[in-house]
Amino acid sequence: MLLWAIDAAVAIGAAGAAWSIGRHSAAVIAAVWVAMMVLRATRVGRIADLSDLQPYAKVNVYFVLLVTLTALFVNDLAATRAALGLSSAMAVIGYAARWLLARPSVRRVFGMTSGEDVVIVGGLESVSRTITEWEGLSHINIIGVCLSESDCGPEWVKGFPVLGAVSDVASLTRRIAIDVVAVHDVDQLGGLQLAKLQWALEDVGTQMSIITPLTNTVVDRARVRTVGRRVIVDIAYSRPQGVVASIKGLIDRLLALVCLSLAAPVILVCAVLVKSTSPGPVIFRQTRIREHGRKFTMYKLRTMGQDAEARLADLLVHNEVGGGLFKMKADPRITRVGSLLRRLSLDELPQLWNVVIGDMSLIGPRPALPHEVASYDDMARRRLAVKPGLTGLWQVSGRSNLSWEESVRIDSDYVDNWRPGRDLAIALRTVKAVLRKDGAH
Numbered sequence: 397m398l399l400w401a402i403d404a405a406v407a408i409g410a411a412g413a414a415w416s417i418g419r420h421s422a423a424v425i426a427a428v429w430v431a432m433m434v435l436r437a438t439r440v441g442r443i444a445d446l447s448d449l450q451p452y453a454k455v456n457v458y459f460v461l462l463v464t465l466t467a468l469f470v471n472d473l474a475a476t477r478a479a480l481g482l483s484s485a486m487a488v489i490g491y492a493a494r495w496l497l498a499r500p501s502v503r504r505v506f507g508m509t510s511g512e513d514v515v516i517v518g519g520l521e522s523v524s525r526t527i528t529e530w531e532g533l534s535h536i537n538i539i540g541v542c543l544s545e546s547d548c549g550p551e552w553v554k555g556f557p558v559l560g561a562v563s564d565v566a567s568l569t570r571r572i573a574i575d576v577v578a579v580h581d582v583d584q585l586g587g588l589q590l591a592k593l594q595w596a597l598e599d600v601g602t603q604m605s606i607i608t609p610l611t612n613t614v615v616d617r618a619r620v621r622t623v624g625r626r627v628i629v630d631i632a633y634s635r636p637q638g639v640v641a642s643i644k645g646l647i648d649r650l651l652a653l654v655c656l657s658l659a660a661p662v663i664l665v666c667a668v669l670v671k672s673t674s675p676g677p678v679i680f681r682q683t684r685i686r687e688h689g690r691k692f693t694m695y696k697l698r699t700m701g702q703d704a705e706a707r708l709a710d711l712l713v714h715n716e717v718g719g720g721l722f723k724m725k726a727d728p729r730i731t732r733v734g735s736l737l738r739r740l741s742l743d744e745l746p747q748l749w750n751v752v753i754g755d756m757s758l759i760g761p762r763p764a765l766p767h768e769v770a771s772y773d774d775m776a777r778r779r780l781a782v783k784p785g786l787t788g789l790w791q792v793s794g795r796s797n798l799s800w801e802e803s804v805r806i807d808s809d810y811v812d813n814w815r816p817g818r819d820l821a822i823a824l825r826t827v828k829a830v831l832r833k834d835g836a837h
Contacts, residue, residue, distance in 0.1 A: 398506060403433050407478035410486050419478050425463055429486050432459050446498035446685045447535070448615060449491065451647025454488035500534045513573065517562055518580025518607070520547035526580065526607060527554040542568065544584065566596035576603045591764050614813045633783055633811045644816075651753035652786075659745050666697050666742050673733045676702040679746060683761040692755040694763055695746040699734025700727075723759045741830045747786050758817045761807035779807040782814070792825035 407426040414423040433454055460483045466481035496502045514536055516523050523541045529556070530536045540559040543550075551722050559568055562585065562835065565577055577597055582590055597604045610618075617632040636644050667678045680698040682689055730738065737743040751755040756763065763784035769777075791804045812820075 398497070399494070403430060403490065406489050406493075408488050409489075410482055413485075414478070414482060417478065419475065425479060425482050426486070428463065429483070429490075431458055433490070448495055449498070451496055452494060452696075453491060456491060460484055460487055470812055512535045512575035513537050513539050514576045515540055515542060515559065515565070515568070515574050516578050516607075517542045517565055519544045519555065520550070521583075522580040522607075524554055527556060528576070539572075539574070544581065552765075566595060569600050569602045570595055574602050576605055578605045578607050580607050582606055612809055612812050612814075615814065619739060635814045645754070649752055649754065652748045652758060656745075656748040656752060659748065662742065663697070663745050666737060666745070669733045670698055670731075673699075674701060674731045683766060684784065685766060685769045685780065686755055686763070687780055689769065689780055691766070692750070694750055694755070697737055697743040697746060698727040699731060699737050699743045701731060723800070744786065745796070751786060755783075757783040757785045758787070759822050760788050761810060762788065762790045763805065775808060776804045778811055779804070781811050787822065787826040792822055792829045 407430045409431070410426040410659070411423040414425065458481070463483040464476065464480045467476040471571055471753075473787070497506075511534055514530075516526055516530075516538060518526075521542065522544055527538060527541070531538060531663045532766070538556055540557045542554050542560050542562055542565050543553070543558055545561050545563070551558055559572075568574070569577065577593075579585070579593070585593070594604050610631070612631075613631060613634075617634065619630045619632070621628050621630065635641075670678050676698060678698060680700075681693050681697070684694040686692050747756060760783050761779040764779065769780070772779075788812045790803050793802075793806050
């Protein structure tokens with residue numbers, strides 16, 4: 397109802413604007429927009445639809461193009477500008493309203509304090525995993541589960557009641573108001589049983605959602621199509637390929653070269669401070685692992701004493717991370733100048749040279765040490781699918797404050813769901829993390 401009220405307000409406002417500027421015929425644009433929203437964009441107005449506004453944005457782009465191209469035939473430049481301005485304003489306002497409603501804090505202002513009532517259907521193991529992942533989500537209100545006949549027996553699963561078996565779902569939705577039935581293990585139901593369930597749910601106005609085994613995959617990578625009578629989900633490559641990968645590599649190198657040129661005076665001052673306050677080389681060289689297990693030499697400004705490697709064995713009992721990665725807040729091997737350089741992330745500036753020569757990327761997983769890689773399991777080894785980065789999700793998500801498991805999860809998420817816009821967001825968040833010294837020690 398709120399979405400309909402917003403659309404009506406936008407349409408009335410647009411019609412009023414057209415009338416006020418003397419373009420009375422332009423008021424029909426508002427009617428066209430409402431018609432397109434009814435046919436394609438608003439659907440049933442589910443909260444879940446607000447989390448994916450691409451279909452809405454797509455319809456509005458078509459709307460703006462349709463109105464503008466139609467106005468061009470009038471051969472009146474002023475009329476075309478008015479049509480373009482009016483249609484664009486309606487599209488932007490409508491999108492902005494839905495984007496705001498996607499925020500839980502905004503929905504609470506309108507009294508929408510609960511999410512959709514969901515019943516999870518499937519085998520005991522699958523249902524248990526999904527409850528663990530979903531029970532903290534604000535837009536999901538799990539009211540119970542229905543288990544496959546072979547798993548029926550327990551009365552509760554993870555604190556939620558068992559409302560019946562899979563065969564009871566249809567009758568259950570007739571007795572209880574349920575927004576969504578989320579179905580696991582559909583291969584065990586069979587096509588006809590699944591179709592009958594969907595028909596029954598449709599009769600009572602309940603949405604059926606299929607839970608796939610896929611995890612850690614953004615919606616942008618998935619495309620649904622049919623082959624024969626089967627619904628197929630195509631999953632796109634998780635990282636840049638071909639020309640896109642070459643362009644990304646070129647941009648990385650050019651930006652790194654520019655940044656290295658600008659940072660050269662800062663690196664020189666830091667080098668003088670390191671050399672004048674502790675004996676040893678200014679640049680610390682260390683073997684790290686890049687994509688596909690290849691070794692390279694990574695460069696940093698030295699922040700520890702010369703005997704740092706020899707003293708490591710005595711400090712392993714104080715490791716705060718684990719998983720082959722050593723981190724310690726009050727590491728006694730760090731020099732006074734080194735501590736300052738680390739807090740400001742200045743010790744990492746020489747890694748720009750690693751980016752210039754192609755060993756690293758500006759953004760990517762944390763560059764790993766050989767002994768860390770030796771202890772990797774299959775999940776952690778996924779980090780080696782792309783070049784390591786000067787910064788990345790690990791840097792803007794807590795850096796040294798992260799546990800080993802969190803670090804692996806974050807890097808794997810980056811590798812599996814790379815997007816250009818995400819790289820830009822990470823770069824901006826890196827500036828904030830460095831200024832706030834988040835997790836830097």
